[in-house]
Amino acid sequence: MSITIQNINKTFGKFQALNDVSLKIPEGKLTALLGPSGSGKTTLLRIIAGLESSDAGKILFSGEDVSHLHVRDRNIGFVFQHYALFRHLTVAQNIAFGLESLPRKERPSKQEIAQRVEKLLEMIQLPQLADRFPSQLSGGQKQRVALARALATQPRILLLDEPFGALDAKVRKDLRRWLRALHDEYHFTSIFVTHDQEEALELSDQVVVMSQGKVEQVDSPAQLYARPDSRFVFDFLGHVNVLSGVVKSQKLVQGDAWVSLPGTKGDQEAQLYLRPHEVQLSRSPATHARLPLRIQSISLIGSEVRLELAPEGWESHELWETGMSHAEFARQNPTRGELWYAVPNVGHLFEADSHQPRAVNWDFQNAANASSM
Numbered sequence: 001m002s003i004t005i006q007n008i009n010k011t012f013g014k015f016q017a018l019n020d021v022s023l024k025i026p027e028g029k030l031t032a033l034l035g036p037s038g039s040g041k042t043t044l045l046r047i048i049a050g051l052e053s054s055d056a057g058k059i060l061f062s063g064e065d066v067s068h069l070h071v072r073d074r075n076i077g078f079v080f081q082h083y084a085l086f087r088h089l090t091v092a093q094n095i096a097f098g099l100e101s102l103p104r105k106e107r108p109s110k111q112e113i114a115q116r117v118e119k120l121l122e123m124i125q126l127p128q129l130a131d132r133f134p135s136q137l138s139g140g141q142k143q144r145v146a147l148a149r150a151l152a153t154q155p156r157i158l159l160l161d162e163p164f165g166a167l168d169a170k171v172r173k174d175l176r177r178w179l180r181a182l183h184d185e186y187h188f189t190s191i192f193v194t195h196d197q198e199e200a201l202e203l204s205d206q207v208v209v210m211s212q213g214k215v216e217q218v219d220s221p222a223q224l225y226a227r228p229d230s231r232f233v234f235d236f237l238g239h240v241n242v243l244s245g246v247v248k249s250q251k252l253v254q255g256d257a258w259v260s261l262p263g264t265k266g267d268q269e270a271q272l273y274l275r276p277h278e279v280q281l282s283r284s285p286a287t288h289a290r291l292p293l294r295i296q297s298i299s300l301i302g303s304e305v306r307l308e309l310a311p312e313g314w315e316s317h318e319l320w321e322t323g324m325s326h327a328e329f330a331r332q333n334p335t336r337g338e339l340w341y342a343v344p345n346v347g348h349l350f351e352a353d354s355h356q357p358r359a360v361n362w363d364f365q366n367a368a369n370a371s372s373m
Contacts, residue, residue, distance in 0.1 A: 001156040002027040008057035019213040032200035035210035077150035081162040092130040120148040140171040160192035256313030269352040291342035
């Protein structure tokens, strides 16, 4: 079941929650709505479900306009952040609730309901907990039961609103893997809301980045991370090192720092974005860049050593970050307070004279423009 969203608008008083949002959700794919609080992602999810009405626009399920259909007629499964399980019902009774609430003509027989509940308990790997009450379950178990209850009526579409937000980090990661495996097995069309960048990139087939009621970018996780369309997307997808300055003689210059940018026009302000893994460290400047940085902190925990560095002779709003392998760290032996130089491999340039900010990928190793976004 594919979903087409056409020119959706929604206001709450004077606040515009959604501003002319158009979007396509592929059939059988897992799509993430990613953005900060107030970006409109939960409002959009509720409009798709029929829990909220839009001021304008259409929602189509496989080409059928469902904009004016009541939520009960859309055949949607909805999973909330805080489970919303019935405390006085057992796990099995919670899962069966939606089936038993169907109109008599649509309601399966008691035997069919029991069989479907049994199958769902196996699917969520909790058959031994059928007779327990929600108060006897862990957070992760409650969320699995909530998911089973949403799937019990065999919905055409599954919607999840911050499904792992109330769980601790380890349980959240375990449930993400489990949900991805479940989705790969059953291939239901799913949309989930999250503000967690790692969660969106790890779990989804397609990521929709939202900001201030608008869609900023729609892409696969790999493409989104490699080629953000805007400063907002870059900033929202994790830490980024930024050099702000003025382009002079095909160099971006600020104070004692500069980076060679062959082919760029001079006398304009620009910003160069560099992700931590796109920057290496050297004890001397590179031929294409001079970015002096002084080591502020070193973290040895994890698969690589993470370093935070402060600009020396130039300014940045945040400390720069980069990493190196443990073997490289042992060989180089960097220490706090030492002066090192950042050596960029791939950068992303935002030029101020563009009508809209445009990112450009540069391959500094070849000293040439590699690709334009």
